[in-house]
Structure formats: structure tokens, C-alpha cells
Amino acid sequence: MNGDTSAPPANQDAGSRPALSRGGGVAWPVSSQRNTTVVHIKVSRSSSLVVVVVDDDVFLISSFQMQFMLLFSRQGKLRLQKWYVPLSDKEKKKITRELVQTVLARKPKMCSFLEWRDLKVVYKRYASLYFCCAIEEQDNELITLEIIHRYVELLDKYFGSVCELDIIFNFEKAYFILDEFLLGGEAQETSKKNVLKAIEQADLLQENIDFQMRLFAASRSSVGVMTAYEDLLLLRSSTRCM
């Protein structure tokens, strides 16, 4: 149903990292079909490794990974949740609940980084929204802070002075913009212009199709055609205004 194929076994304390992950190995099957386990090993305070064992083969994967990004209001309402690691719904809810509480309890002058469970959390408040990223031990905190800022800039440019309401009513757009910027937790395009261009192109693509349909529908009457053209021009110019 809504479950992940990659959820930890049911008897584990769902939602919290199983105890073995502190300095030991966490193992859970990532697929029911193959004998695959993902083990997180803490090598040292500042580095951990991910080892994937498939049948008899062992793969070592470094652990630079943004685990998730959450946007929530000051009342703790979640406005956006992007998960970059497989977790069950129950775990996601638990993590969200706990992390939101922890971040909301922070005072304004405190630093933007905190250690939470075995992750580092980077957060920043913009007006009424908290932007929160969880990264792993080897990741660079300051650059993550700037990832958050860049994302806010993108939203701002797209919506024109973005506010929380924009993200509430256009939540799907927020996800699309995020995907153009970060994929799998990694920054893929760091040019603001290029990201926005990609989004605009998609919007335009839709408009063109809409326009053509309306053109077709309106082709019966010349007035209808003119209206269609005017509408398109209006839409185009408003998009370019951003």
C-alpha cells in the first residue's frame, strides 16, 4: 500500500534508528526479493560508511547523503516533506514529530546546526517557515545552509515574493522546483537561471497545449480566436515578469 519495500523489519522500534546503529551496524532488508541488507557503520565521529550486502557480495558506499528536507510552520504544521532515504510511513511520522519539536524548542540566537539522533540537522527560519535538512556526519553544514537559501531564492523568484500561503496552495510546484534543484539529495543545478528556465519551460509547454486546444475550440468564431491569443500573451508576459 503506502509502505516502502525498504522498511525495517516490523519487530524493530519503528521510527527510531535501531539501537545497533550507534557504533554498530544497522541492518534491514531493502528488498524482499533479494538478500540485500544495508548496514550503516559508524567508523568515527565524523565519518560513517554504508555497506550494502547483497547475497555474498559486500559493497562499500560512502555516506554523503541528505536524508530529508522538511518545511514546517511555527505551529508545527508540515508544509513540505522530501525524503531521500527509504523509510516506512510510520517512521517518517515519528521522525517528523520529534524533529519538529526539537527545532521549535530552539531559541533564536542558537546556532543553525544541531546533532539529532546520529544525524546533523541544519535549519533556518524564513518568516513563518522553518526549513530543515538532515544530513549525515560527513556532509558540509555550511553548504547545506546555502542549499536551503538557494531553494528559498528559487521559490521567491518563481512565486514573486514567496510566502507560506504560496507553498500551501501550490505545494506541487514546490516539489517540482525542489526536484529541479536537488535530486536524490544532491545539488544538480546550481545556476538559479537554469533551474527557473527549466520550470518555466514546463509551464510554457502546458500553456502551448492549452492554447492550442482553446484555439481549436475557438476556431469557430474569430472573436474566440482573438481572445485566445490575448490570453496567451497575457500569460506569457506575466511569466516573464518573474
Add this chain to the structure above:
Amino acid sequence: MPAVSKGDGMRGLAVFISDIRNCKSKEAEIKRINKELANIRSKFKGDKALDGYSKKKYVCKLLFIFLLGHDIDFGHMEAVNLLSSNKYTEKQIGYLFISVLVNSNSELIRLINNAIKNDLSSRNPTFMCLALHCIANVGSREMAEAFASEIPRILVAGDTMDSVKQSAALCLLRLYKTSPDLVLMGEWTSRVVHLLNDQHMGVVTAAISLITCLSQKNPDEFKTCVSLAVSRLSRIVSSASTDLQDYTYYFVPAPWLSCKLLRLLQCYPPPEDGAVKGRLVECLETILNKAQEPPKSKKVQHSNAKNAILFEAISLIIHYDSEPNLLVRACNQLGQFLQHRETNLRYLALESMCTLASSEFSHEAVKTHIETVINALKTERDVSVRQRAADLLYAMCDRSNAKQIVAEMLSYLETADYSIREEMVLKVAILAEKYAVDYSWYVDTILNLIRIAGDYVSEEVWYRVIQIVINRDDVQGYAAKTVFEALQAPACHENMVKVGGYILGEFGNLIAGDPRSSPLVQFNLLHSKFHLCSVPTRALLLSAYIKFINLFPETKVTIQEVLRCDSQIRNSDVELQQRAVEYLKLSSIASTDVLATVLEEMPPFPERESSILAKLKKKKGPGAVSVTELEDSKREGGELNGGADRGPDTSALAASNASTPSPSADLLGIRSAAPINVAPVSAGSLLVDVFSEAGPAAPSAAVNDDGFLRFVCKNNGVLFENQLLQIGIKSEYRQNLGRMYLFYGNKTSVQFASFTTTVSYPGELQSHILSALKPPNLQMR
């Protein structure tokens, strides 16, 4: 700022969202949601086929409801249908839905994969990107199976558009992380390395992330990336702020790219080629120099980006650990940050310095900042910063400053956050033991620990102090005296009673001469705490009492009275009752000689790795113990006493310990040996053995002779271990069939060359045994 959807606005959705926001209560919200769900359900089931727009709208509504936190159990089929629409926004919503609500229904998965396949081969870059994003977001095994071979082709094909290449690179990365066995190296790998030279910065950015991850497993395949990365980096670092145009972020040229390049370089040892190395060192020096220049902008984004690069460069310098000049400069730079206005920078400086402290080149330089760090510990308002300061103190501790640091940590402990107390206690205990020149100081420290944070003093800690007191004659009297005084406090922690009971039981005679601590006084003191203690403590006290009877015959009558009373010999707890009864009998029938023999002083504990160290490693990972510490313990070797619990499972622990590091192996080498012994899921118990029981380590030198005998009753474990190599065995037997795996772990930081193994079988077994050698598949730097 439109509050309504832009562009292709779905009116119905906006209205629905407004309705939800206007709901006054949770019940009203749920009611409204259920109404909508019913509506959508009927529309989906209805006879009329829905047009694309409506389908999109309803799927989007379902998505919204799900994201609010309610469960959705339908809509997947409709979302999958949207994928085959030609309209971009419909496709987009379909993909969003299925990547948020991941479904494991195999039929749906098949349909989804089909749709993705169509989009990937559509040659339309926007559709291809959508498909790639979906794969990257979901990254399931089924998708990996379907697309893992396709995506590398897309990535390196000449006619792929830049935006698609970016997405393909990161998509492949995601697949590799979840299903590494399905992403096979091939022709494409060398071309991926050349993406580093691509003129489109976005492609380079994405490719670096991919290469960084792939090179962990296949360092050789990708090692040409090092020189490319260095030249790219030096071009960026020396570029003027106008060169990179849109990739300049607040006057900092390509910060994300720079950070990623530096991170990639941390996957490899320092370049061997002199020219490349020279260029890199120059680069790093430039970065360090820039940090000293006045900022080009007052905005915090500028300084964050600049410092992000700086910190990553420092990480690289620390990783190389070979350029003393750079290390010292890095240390000084961090020292400046320690007192920066911005909390973030102070936090990061403390964090970075922790790693610097373990390098022999910079350890001294780090120590010069001790006063600043202590000050931070005392005055920082942010608890995360204080915690980093405590960590740094721990890392920089050595003989010269141990007393000071331990004292500071103890006073910090009094006000520390509860969540970190246990770790702090362990650390203080370790430091106290390691750097104790004078063991009475050690005893004092531990007793202080118990006094301040008794609840968080785990068993390992107080076992340790007792072991040390037992093993060192010179401190026994002092310990007895101190413990006696500590027990006199009106509110005394139970752990103190345990320690006190044990020590007085063993060494109470050393202070019995003084009338203030005469035997009866000691007994009364202990017994006054008796009723306040838990069962295990009481058991310990009873043992102490019988020892008293042996040590001080004059107390025999009093103690026997106590033992005889109903609350002991009829105690509901079996252990207490048994002890009371047996001790009573023992004291009555045994002659003094027999009693003295039975209750002889405890012999010294055998020397092994400190179990506290093991427990700290278990909590935080072995790197929490600094390298200096490990090296010290290697040198000091047998000087410190160690010992695991003397319980009956000690031998089992030792036997099952397959990969606890011996002190002489380097940190990264340690853990490289570990995964070798990791077995597939079926042997879940092996995983537990390997990772959760960080029991005592075998000393580095010898072959484990007794280790060999172990395998009579155990299937898994370490067969042989020395400084270079660790050989582990895992075997399974089923009826008449058996399978044995031999794992060879490389404990050094260099690769073995021409590593061969031979297995010889005695006589007849030759025909019964099939053996196969797997090529080494794990190379650690």
C-alpha cells in the same frame, strides 16, 4: 503573490485547500476530508471516463490529503494512468503521486516501469527528466533492475541534452546507493570521468557526486578523476568573480562545485604526481589565504559560502595529514573562528578541531587553544556548542593537561544536559584512567563522577575502578578511606554504595585501625544504606558482610544476627535468600582457616582492553577514541588493567568477537576488516556478534591458539589476527553438507599486492571439499 494556483490552476484544488484551512477543528477537517475522499472514490469508480484535467485534479487532491498526514489507499491506478498522458502537467502530477506514495503492488510497478521506459525513450528532454526524477525519488529495486543498464547509456551518449545528463547522473547515483550490485561498471565509467571536463557546470556538479560515490568501491576505475578534479578546482579558485556568471553565488565562484571537488579528493590519498600535488597544495593555500582577506559582501550568504569551501578544504588537509604547514595553518584559522561572533562558525571550528586534534602534526597546535575551549564550555549559551567544546577537550587531552581537562569536564557534568551525561561519564572515566599518574587521583575522580552523575555511571565504569583498585596495591588504602568518607554523605548514590561495599569488603582492614573507621562502624555505615538499595546492591552488600566476618571476627555476632533475621533468610528474592542462608551457614560451620581461604582477597584481574573504551566505541564509534589515545594504549600496552565482566559469558564474548580492533590497527583499517565478516541476512546473529559486542580485543601479536579450539563449538569468529591481516571464518552446516567461508581482512592502509591463498586439505578430505576463491572485492584506502 498569488494565493491561487499559477498557470494551470486547478480551481477545485484551491477551493478544497481553503476549505481545509478554514476548518475550525480537527473533527471538521476529518469530516471534510472524508467527504472529499468519498467524492473522489465515486468519481474514480464512475461510469464516465474522467478527462485528464479532472483526473489530475483528483490525484492532486489525494496527494494533498496524504501529505496532511492521512492514509490513502486508492488512487494509484489513476495516477499511473496519468503517466501515459501526453500533457506535461498531468504526467508531472502522476509521477509526483507515485514517488510520494510508494506502492509495492507488482502490477502497478510493472505499469510504472513501462511508463518510465516510454518516457526515457521518447527523446523529449522534459519527459526524460521527469522519468529520471521519478526513478531518483523512488529508487526501488524493481526500478533498478529495469533501468540500471539504460541510464549509464543515456548519461554518456553524445546526443543527450545537458539537463538530462545531470538528472541521469544523480539518478544513477541513487540506484547505486540502493542496489549497487545492479550497476555494473563498464565502458561508460571512463566517459563519466570525462564529464568532469564538461563545459556545462550543472553536468559537472552532478557527475562529481556520482563519481565520489562510485570511486569508494572502485577506486582504480576512477582514479584519473583526481587530476581532473584538481585542475578544475584550481581554475575555479583562481577565477575572478565575473568568470563563472550564473554559477557565482554572492561573489563566491561555484561554491557547491568547489565543495564537491574537495569532497571527491577526500576519497583518494594525496596525489602521487608531483605537479598535480603542487597544484593542489597551491589551491589549498589560496583558499586559506582568501579566508584572511576582507569579505566582498556583508551578506551572510557570502561568508557562509566562502567558509563552506574553507571548512571542506580543511577537511581535506586533515584527511591527507601529510602537510605540516597546511595543518598548522588550518589549525590557526580554526583558532580564529573559535572566537568569532557567529555561533555557527564557533560550532564548526570546534567540530573541525576535534579531528585536527588527532593528527600528530597539529595536536600540539590544537592544545594551545585549551583556554578558549574551556571558556566556551563554561560560557556558551547554546548546548550544541558546549557539547562540541566538551568533545574537543576530550580529543585534545593528553598527559600534560589531563588533570585540568578532567576537572573542567567534571564541573561541566554537574550542569550538563541529561542526554549527554552518559557519554560524558564514560569519557571522563577513560581520561582519568588513561592519564592517571597518581592513582589516588583516579579514584577520587571516579568517586566524584559517581557523586555528580551517579545515575549515568554505567557498570563498566565502576567495575573498572574496582579492577584498578584490586590490581594496584598502593591505592587500596586510599580507596578504602575515600570510599568510607564518601559513604558518610547523607544522600549517597547507589553506585557509591556498590563501590563502597566492595572495596570495604576487600580492604576495610586497611582503615580498621582508626577508631573512626573501626570494623563495626564500617559495618553500620554500610548496613544503614542496605534498605535503600536495589536487589543487586543488596546482594553485593551481603557478600561484603561475609567478608567482614572473615576480616573482623569481632563483628561476627552482629553480622550473623543480621543474616539470621527473617528479612534475609526468608527474603522473597531467591538470590538474596540464598546468599543469606549460605553465608550464615558458612560463618557458623567453617573454621577460621577455611573461611580465610574461601574469602581470600580477590586476585588481580587479567589485563585486557578496557571495557569502558569498548563501551564508548559502541556508543559513538571507534573514532570517538582519538588516534593518539589508541597509539598511547598501544605503547603502554599492558600497563593498564582491563577486563570484561567476569560473568560466565566472557568466553562467549571473546569467541564471538570477530572484528574488535586491536590497538595497533589504524582507524579506517579497523572497519575495513569488519565488513568482510559481515554475512548475508540469514546469519543475523553474526551481525550482532560482530557489531554489538565490542568485547575485549585479542592482543595484536599472536595467533589465537585457543581461538582455533573455539571452532569446535562455534561456527564463526576470528581465526587469526595480526597487525596486517585478519582471517575470519564463517561456516554453516546442514546435515551432511557444510560450507565454510574464509574472509581475509586487510588491516593496513595500503592495498595488498599479489595476495594469494592456498588451502590444503588433509588426505581424504580433498575429494570431498570444493573450494572457490572470490576475487578481493573490497579495497579500503
